[in-house]
Amino acid sequence: MMQIRRKQISRKRDFPVDDIRRFLEPGPIVLVSSASKGRRNIMTMGWHMIMGFSPSLVGCFIWDQNESHELIRRSKACVINVPTADLIETVIGVGNCHGSEGDKFDRFSLTPRPAKKVDAPLIAECYANFECKLVDTSLIRRYSLFVFECVKAHVATKPKYPTTVHYRGHGVFMISGHNRSYRRLFKPEMLEE
Numbered sequence: 001m002m003q004i005r006r007k008q009i010s011r012k013r014d015f016p017v018d019d020i021r022r023f024l025e026p027g028p029i030v031l032v033s034s035a036s037k038g039r040r041n042i043m044t045m046g047w048h049m050i051m052g053f054s055p056s057l058v059g060c061f062i063w064d065q066n067e068s069h070e071l072i073r074r075s076k077a078c079v080i081n082v083p084t085a086d087l088i089e090t091v092i093g094v095g096n097c098h099g100s101e102g103d104k105f106d107r108f109s110l111t112p113r114p115a116k117k118v119d120a121p122l123i124a125e126c127y128a129n130f131e132c133k134l135v136d137t138s139l140i141r142r143y144s145l146f147v148f149e150c151v152k153a154h155v156a157t158k159p160k161y162p163t164t165v166h167y168r169g170h171g172v173f174m175i176s177g178h179n180r181s182y183r184r185l186f187k188p189e190m191l192e193e
């Protein structure tokens with residue numbers, strides 16, 4: 001087996017527990033679009049996790065102070081859109097304001113496209129769009145955690161690995177970079193494709 005040289009870590013410091021998210025967050029930042037009763041909205045979201053792949057489940061933390069929270073709770077649907085690094089200013093802008101301040105599609109010049117299976121708009125400028133139905137509401141009140149099932153996915157044909165943006169807290173983003181295959185180190189049954 002190939003040996004990868006391990007880094008020596010000489011010192012560690014006490015760290016505030018309420019800030020550990022800075023190290024655990026970095027899934028790709030997404031834009032969540034939704035619609036209800038003639039209103040549409042978009043929010044920026046970093047706190048999401050895969051909860052299963054068949055059915056395809058995604059857990060999303062949508063804070064109850066965000067207008068998207070009530071809108072999605074009512075419509076029971078959203079689209080999870082994956083932006084790339086060229087959209088980073090839009091990602092921050094969308095996350096810096098609320099829908100009641102003005103329609104975010106117009107404000108940020110984003111193009112809504114009709115979804116196939118849910119009543120929420122896709123964002124055309126994003127690399128991927130995942131149409132989602134709200135399938136479990138039991139954790140919303142306690143944790144603001146929405147469990148969605150992705151029922152339809154639209155993904156750009158290239159590039160294979162999009163340059164996604166990942167939030168590290170305190171205004172810092174990691175821009176995804178190197179993609180290197182380590183397939184040979186995996187047990188075959190652990191490879192999902």
Ligand SMILES: Cc1cc2nc3c(=O)[nH]c(=O)nc-3n(C[C@H](O)[C@H](O)[C@H](O)COP(=O)(O)O)c2cc1C
Nearest residue numbers: 043044045046047062063066067068095097098099
């Ligand atoms: C990088 C970034 C990540 C964010 N992640 C989340 C998140 O995971 N959950 C959440 O509820 N709000 C998150 N926000 C905040 C919302 O995007 C923000 O409050 C937004 O304005 C809500 O819009 P709305 O009130 O129109 O729904 C994030 C904002 C930024 C800039």
